Amino acid sequence: MLSLASSGAIIDAAIAKARESGLAPIAVAVLDAGGHLIAFKREDGAGFFRFDIASGKAWGSLGMGFDSRELSNRAKNLPTFFSMLSVAAGGRLVASPGGVLIEDAQGNLIGAVGISGDLGDQDEACAIAGIEAAGLRARPSKVA
Amino acid sequence: MLSLASSGAIIDAAIAKARESGLAPIAVAVLDAGGHLIAFKREDGAGFFRFDIASGKAWGSLGMGFDSRELSNRAKNLPTFFSMLSVAAGGRLVASPGGVLIEDAQGNLIGAVGISGDLGDQDEACAIAGIEAAGLRARPSKVA
Amino acid sequence: MLSLASSGAIIDAAIAKARESGLAPIAVAVLDAGGHLIAFKREDGAGFFRFDIASGKAWGSLGMGFDSRELSNRAKNLPTFFSMLSVAAGGRLVASPGGVLIEDAQGNLIGAVGISGDLGDQDEACAIAGIEAAGLRARPSKVA
Amino acid sequence: MLSLASSGAIIDAAIAKARESGLAPIAVAVLDAGGHLIAFKREDGAGFFRFDIASGKAWGSLGMGFDSRELSNRAKNLPTFFSMLSVAAGGRLVASPGGVLIEDAQGNLIGAVGISGDLGDQDEACAIAGIEAAGLRARPSKVA
Structure with a gap:
């Protein structure tokens, strides 16, 4: 299970990474394995729609x-299939880099982090940094 | 403007109050004046629907x-009018104690906190405690 | 047909009436006979959900x-039937005083005004005052 | 904060610009920083869907x-990512020129104007004219 303590640590480390890297303001969402929000922070200056995008990733x-x-x-x-998935999901699915799966030490899937605010590659780097700073593992991308 | 720093302080103080008071696990959402999420935490053990209820308040x-x-x-x-409002709001409005308006030192409305997890009166007490701990003001209820 | 000029006149007169009467800040929507928005104003201090309520009336x-x-x-x-109507309307229908039908000089239905902000009776009085100030007719309520 | 007085001035100046320029009838929406409608006008002859497009921009x-x-x-x-954003936004996001951010004298984001009715470039020119006529600043486009 992904705790609130770990989720908060992921978010704070991801934001610290974004500040060190001079990125645009970001929004960071941590969801449990059931896709439900555990914790979230949106930096000052990030647009309000960033919550939906971060969560959707x-x-x-x-x-x-x-x-x-x-x-x-x-x-x-x-593209058409993914447009359909988006509708089927009620808009909750967003396909862009920055959403990363979180594993425990045994490789069990326990949640995911999603980030939006800068370019997808930068968002993803912050997500991975956040997960690792919290002592957890980012599941490697299939295409990495 | 309600900053992320203040929003995080509100949430942490509200959760601290809930622990001191021995309440059930709570979820705490802080929204800006436009109704958009700035920060959120859900304690371990709080059901996943608590996000929607806290935000809705x-x-x-x-x-x-x-x-x-x-x-x-x-x-x-x-009751019927409020059922209609719920539908008009797309489910984003929840009428139960625990949602409190946040004012700055000049009395301007800058956001709101919503809490769900224990009884409404308890949720509201944590919301007010969180706002005050962050050095902001809870707008008094019209019926208080 | 209800013109933009008349719609703007209705709104400005309704707001003037609200100010004279010392009401809470109001939102005023004017819709054409097809239920589509022609013009709208929300006074400073009125909550953002007032648009949906005014339009819904x-x-x-x-x-x-x-x-x-x-x-x-x-x-x-x-009550149950009206809750169903609300859902069938996708939340666009709100049953509370403050929505008034607008007729031209021949008694043709040309649109409606909806107001939200104060008590329903007060909202309705402003709606009627606005329509009459614009030289149009408020269709009398069936139960008046 | 973006006042109703300023919002009304933006709309009236934008429409005046459209008439001077001989454009098709336009619809003009002014939203606060939270994305909520403050004021709106749709010129006679503009289709009813123009409200959704103007607001969406x-x-x-x-x-x-x-x-x-x-x-x-x-x-x-x-294209696929933006189709998903449209769904995630519940249709409230429209990607076409004519939506312009509004700043106060200190450069703070206080709202946005959206216009639909003529070509996107023309809609945008009216939006900027309206903002400037009201004594506010249009935030320059990143790609201008």
Whole structure:
């Protein structure tokens, strides 16, 4: 199970990484394995829609079983199918890098983090940094 | 403007109050004046639907202009009207104590906190404690 | 047809009436006969959800063919039916006084005004004052 | 805070610009920083769907943090991602020029105007003219 303590640590470390890297203001959502929000922070200056995008990257990763970089790659080849998935999900799925699955020490899937605010590659780097700073493991992307 | 720093302080103080008081696990959402999430934490053991309820108390308070205790009082007398408001709001409005408006030192409305997890009166007490611990003001309820 | 010029005149006169009467800040929506927004103003200090409520009073009046005072009276006797109507309307129908049908000089239905912000009776008085100030006619309520 | 007085001035000046320029009838929406409608006017002859488009340009600009010309540019390169954002936003985001962010004298984001009715470039020119006529500042487009 992913605790609130770990979730808060992931978020704070991801934001620290964004500040060190001089990124645009970001929003960071941590969801449990059921796709439900445990914790969230949106930096001053980040647009209000960033919550939906950050959550959508994490929700889509959990719902499909792989991270949102892989979702994004598949969406390029299957645009109509992914538009349908988006509708089927009620808008809760967003296919763009920045959603990363979280594993415990035994490799069990325990949740996901989603970040939005800068470019997808930068968002994803903050997500991985956050997970590792909290002593957990980011599940490697299938296409890495 | 309600900063992320203040929002985080509100949440941590509200949760500390809940632990001191021996309450059930709570979820705490802080929204800006436009009804958008700035920060959120859900304690271990709190059900996943608590996010929607906590947010809904805060969103309803901001959308109508008074806290969710007053929303709750009005809903008792006007049940059908409030059912319609719930639908009109797309489910984002929840009428039960625990949503409290946040003012700055000049009395400007800058956001709201919503809490769900224990009884409404207890949730509300944590909301007020959190706001005050962050050096801000809880707008008094119209019916207080 | 209800012109933008007349719609703007209705809104400005309704707000003037609210200020003269010392009411809470109001939101005023004018819709054409098809239920679509022509013009809208929300006074400083009125909550953001007031748009949906004001529009919903006007939309419901036009959709059913009588004003929202009558909608409100019927809802008291048929709460489950009106909850269903609210869902069927996707939340666009709100049953509370303050939505008034607008007629031209020949008695043709050309639109509706909806107001939210103060008590329903006060909102309705402003709606009627606005319509009359613009040289149009408020269709009398069936139950007046 | 963006006042109703300023919002009304923006709309009237934008419409005056459209008439001077001989444009098709337009719809003009002014939203606060939280994406909520403050004021709106739709000229006689403008289709009823123009409200949704005008509002969507403004809402999308505020939600993402840059104007709808930039949204439009990004959507050309990322069509599937933007289809998903549209669904995630419940249809409230529209990526086409004509949505412009409004700043106060200190450069703070206080709202947005969205216009629909003529070509996007023309809509945008009216939006900027309206903002400047009201003594406020249009935030320059990232790609200008």
